[in-house]
Amino acid sequence: METTLIYDGSYDGFLTAVFTAFEMKLKAVTMVTSERFQQPLFGTYETVITDQEKANRIWAGLKKKMTANELRRFYYAFLSERPTMEDTLYQAIVYVFASKTNVASDFTNTHILEVSKLTKHVGREKHRMEAFVRFKLTKDGVYFANIEPDFNVLPLIKNHFKKRYADQKWLIYDLKRQYGIYYDLEQVDVISLEFDTDFDPSKTSTALFAEVELEFQQLWNDYFKSTNIASRKNMKLHIKHVPKRYWKYLSEKQ
Amino acid sequence: MSFERVQEKLNILADAAKYDVSCSSSGSNRTNTNKGLGNASNSGICHTYTEDGRCVSLLKILLTNHCIFDCAYCVTRKSNDIKRAAFQVQEVVDLTINFYRRNYIEGLFLSSGIFKSADYTMERLVAVAKKLRLEENFNGYIHLKSIPGASDELMREAGLYADRLSVNIEIPTKQGLKLLAPDKNRADFIKPMEKVKNEIIQYKNEKKLIKSTPKYAPAGQSTQMIVGASGENDMQIMYTSNYFYKNFNLKRVYYSGYVPISYDTRLPQIGTPVPMLRENRLYQTDWLLRFYGFNIEEILNEQHQHLDLDIDPKLGWALRNLHEFPVDVNTADKRMLARIPGLGMKSVYKILHARRYRQLNWEHLKAIGVSLNRAKYFLICASNTFETRDLTPEKIKGLILQNSKSKYTDMFSNQLNLFG
């Protein structure tokens, strides 16, 4: 009989669920966040309380079995939020723990291969967000950006922006997941915001943003246009590099 | 900064700079020190792409499009009747900083027409970089174009503030240069390159002794050649390229399909298609030299002076060297794996890992991401069904082309039509 373990959606929560599955010696198990959980017709289910201690033990166990790079892959795959992600990771973890040697790069194993595919997707989205974030200067002197990434990449891009924009206050907000990261010149905090009902994230209203903001957007727009070579135009390639779903918040595409 | 004035200048001076294709912002390692602005990340970031599909990672502009020279292939040439403009040093600094703060760019690529003299121009380019570094505490990427003929002292200073320096060779052969850029001579390109190379070597030596030696052009130097403006063949282009890689430790050579911009009879006429497919083949060849361990003579030589347009250079090489195949993916070394058509370095890496666990077969290779359409004629693996019947190179090529949909297929058939 299959057991469903419900966790809170955090990485530690997931690792706690893995720990629980091992502890209870469950044969058939599936894991799901409380948000996605639907009561099954058959089988049992159980809610897992996130436990730092248990999560750490699984993580430490994995650390012993694989390289830092492989470990990173597992975390990336987790952030993909794909509905099958938990099962894939769980199976991969079972495989890793069951082997004497390091098998975390055995790409002939379907679960390991799947982890590396998910990692690739997430990695690409991380890279895209490092590229496509467009800061706008607010009247309060904060550089503000909206994003709607396919995967939950804010935790992955935090350090990049912290290192790069050390001397300006900035805020990157994930509209899809409704949280943001804010740098106040000292540290980066996770925050959530309440927007006014008439707030349009794709516009630069003069009520919120600095006057020069629109000028620089215009200059950037002009620059984007004059740097194009019409006789080499290739929209297919263009869209491949800058998929349309990102255009909404790219000032040069307005 | 006056918005309208800068806007007009930007339109003119970005437009004039767009034919320079070296946009890369990679290869530097400048870190953000004492809470300044920016860093130059080693891998580089494309912040957007033009509608022609090229990466935009730097604010690429000319300081001025006034020029005392008259190079036929250049829009900025003296005899061309166009609007002229010149930025002030501070205007370039402000634009760079404000674009950077909004995460539009990785940094600045600053080039220039030659006003008055080489040194006069170079001095201003250096002034921009110096201001960015010393006054604005800017650690983003700076690429300065060296002006041919600029003095050694200025080149030295340039390297202290820039991440990368470049001199464009533009025309791959001496004769071509004489014909199209009579004001220029090759020695003027070589001299600054030589200077930069020696400074980089000296920097490396000094750094061993004194840790705090200021960085000198940490991303090295690059150059660009225009393809298809002056009648040279692929062998001439790639041998020139190879010469510069070897003798000046260049980080990159860029190839730029000539975009016709003038009615000068020495050049392809306006309306002639840009040789994009050829440009692509040159980049592929360049890639094989830098990352796949090929020697230039293996790909281009007296018997084989042109790259194939219908197939990529690695496949072309493999078909001329069938005696090296098939390669056994379960035992071959990295070098040979990298030579199998259809296998990129990522697949090579995955194969090397995966085969430690078991013998790989077709299914494994496919799952790893090997393009079997091309690869299957050149390798064997732990499967009984081999594709390596005794096929001739022509036959293999035919089979591969039949089953592949190249993004250039359309373009290629256009070019064939040209030759009727």
Ligand code: SF4
């Ligand atoms: S010197 Fe440079 S800017 Fe001047 S015409 Fe020649 S290529 Fe153009």
